[in-house]
Amino acid sequence: MAIIVDKVQKKKDIALSCKALVVSKGINVLTIAQIAKAAGVGKGTIYEYFKNKEEIVFEIINIMKFEHSQKLAHQLSQLKSTKEMVKKFSEFFYSNEEKELREIYKEFISLSLMNSNPEMMAYQTQCFNNYYGWFTEILQEGVNNGELRAESIKLARGIFVMGEGMFITNSVTHSIENLKEELEMFIDTIFELLEVKK
Amino acid sequence: MAIIVDKVQKKKDIALSCKALVVSKGINVLTIAQIAKAAGVGKGTIYEYFKNKEEIVFEIINIMKFEHSQKLAHQLSQLKSTKEMVKKFSEFFYSNEEKELREIYKEFISLSLMNSNPEMMAYQTQCFNNYYGWFTEILQEGVNNGELRAESIKLARGIFVMGEGMFITNSVTHSIENLKEELEMFIDTIFELLEVKK
Amino acid sequence: MAIIVDKVQKKKDIALSCKALVVSKGINVLTIAQIAKAAGVGKGTIYEYFKNKEEIVFEIINIMKFEHSQKLAHQLSQLKSTKEMVKKFSEFFYSNEEKELREIYKEFISLSLMNSNPEMMAYQTQCFNNYYGWFTEILQEGVNNGELRAESIKLARGIFVMGEGMFITNSVTHSIENLKEELEMFIDTIFELLEVKK
């Protein structure tokens, strides 16, 4: 009988073994030949596990986002104040640890903006909803336990999306020298306004 | 006597005559042949005026951004309150009039995210600084004339960038049905917090 | 105790279970993967029984031609007049019952015209000789029993081959709407000329 391979695991393995390459060069500039070589498999094997080149980025980001959200969940659970939690969210946009994920994320945004691939859009929407749902819950919690003013909810989307805006803007212009400080200052300031003064 | 052609003007003419095409299809999917045809010139002629395909997008966005900023300047001059001005800024992200510019802008962001072309980045930075400088001036004015609290300045970048964030996020997910309302609600809410209560 | 599989029978089984697929799609467009799936076996198993993809068409046409000739023999034995027999021969080119065999046959002709595979040619020659030998015997019989004029023998090849010609021509042009009537008219007319008038 033939070897039975754990297709799901092998897909992950391939994706991960060419992750560094994709992160450093970008998917567009890479050829399947290079990817296959980096993954230590034949070109044909890539197509046994991925429908096309783009799907490799999908898989990589998928794995990394999963890891990131696991870690984020854990870290958030250790935190008490809403502000700290919001800051933790914003860390994605500057922390050194997430540099790779950010690179891939840029790649992904770029792909999504170019061709409006429905699959990609569905995936993006799902990711967004996950994180954003999580974010609003945190703010809601803050309101419920009297930490924040009720209006906070109405600012949720704006605050959430502001990190993205800073990240993209900065990726494209390098106009901000210290993203971390900028983000923190914004959050501090807005919490100043939103926190219920006792 | 050779015909003296206004190089600058002809460059503009070519860019404008293929604007619609670039907006509707996206630069990636277009070939120089199609662009030349739309512009009513030969393929070789394109290269007399543009260094490469990307530069066409540059030129188009350049022209359109100029027009947009002229119009914006005029419109802002008619407005009194800072909030109205901020809203006017955010109109770019949803108004029907700017649809074309937005399409090109997406194209441009996408290109910038993919390959970090230094020229492009310089151009983006300059654009950003123009608009952002303008934006901070308005907020500063608001603070100066006692309309807004001093902290407003510290939120400037965040507010400015939030529109971008919503726009990109939504381009990629279509998760927001009514961008206009979302943006206005955010601005209203934040101004509620920032306006000096007399 | 190993299971003893009847190699010949299994080869037939595989061929037959993908017959419909080959007929409907054509061998060129089919992959071994699809064929194996249709046959309910692994890809490797196909190669246990067939040397290559083309050999599958061989096997299918082999089985079908055998069935067809069996049936034809039976049907011919029921007929009295030479003309009826000749018409029975020509039925292959239009009867609904032989549609599948015709499809495969076209496939086979096409393959044979492209690459002059000697094996294929040998096979074709053998088939041709079988049928053609049979056909001349029938005509000879007709001559012998005073039904037909002696010249008939000299027309044998032409008449035999004419059905093929109409079939191929029509496959390639669809210029004939009713092949059956055309063929029958031809045979009727030629027999009018060949029959011994008493």
Add this chain to the structure above:
Amino acid sequence: MAIIVDKVQKKKDIALSCKALVVSKGINVLTIAQIAKAAGVGKGTIYEYFKNKEEIVFEIINIMKFEHSQKLAHQLSQLKSTKEMVKKFSEFFYSNEEKELREIYKEFISLSLMNSNPEMMAYQTQCFNNYYGWFTEILQEGVNNGELRAESIKLARGIFVMGEGMFITNSVTHSIENLKEELEMFIDTIFELLEVKK
């Protein structure tokens, strides 16, 4: 100003300069690279003049069929008897002069049988109708001037197509050693039956 090229003529030139190659190897086995090299142009240039690889065969056969029909028209005009004309038609299938055209024709039939490309079919139909129309006119003429019996018309398609049948059958089996004699014998015999005895 740029060079203006006679596109139609250059298309012909390219087709003709790779004719020998296509005839000897067959289009399927040839790569565009080989064809371009044989034609002495770059690969890209091929696609300036031909939509795809198959279209090259189209063009070649088109040119050759045109030449052939010109020649045939001339030769037919020199002939008196209907039988001679019919034999002249059949010469295509064996004469040494038409060997190349026959090779390409086989190629073309094979392509047409495989994929039912509507363009190809339309082309084939047109060719067939041309030649067949011509053929029937000749027979009709023969009937009109009392040379042939009226039934001849009813045999027209069969006789016309018989050459094709012999050609294809023989291409696929090599069962006939002397196609010329076979064809002539058939025609002689059938004319024996069809000629009006005075």
Add this chain to the structure above:
DNA sequence: TATGAATGAGCATTCATTCAT
């Protein structure tokens, strides 16, 4: 100045076949 004919590097993808188990 304008052009469009010519080009060829470049690449994703397919799939028959092999062979370790």
Add this chain to the structure above:
DNA sequence: CATGAATGAATGCTCATTCAT
């Protein structure tokens, strides 16, 4: 016997760019 995972050769076609006129 049976299999299906792995493979890599093989190729049509695109298109930005050049450059002779």
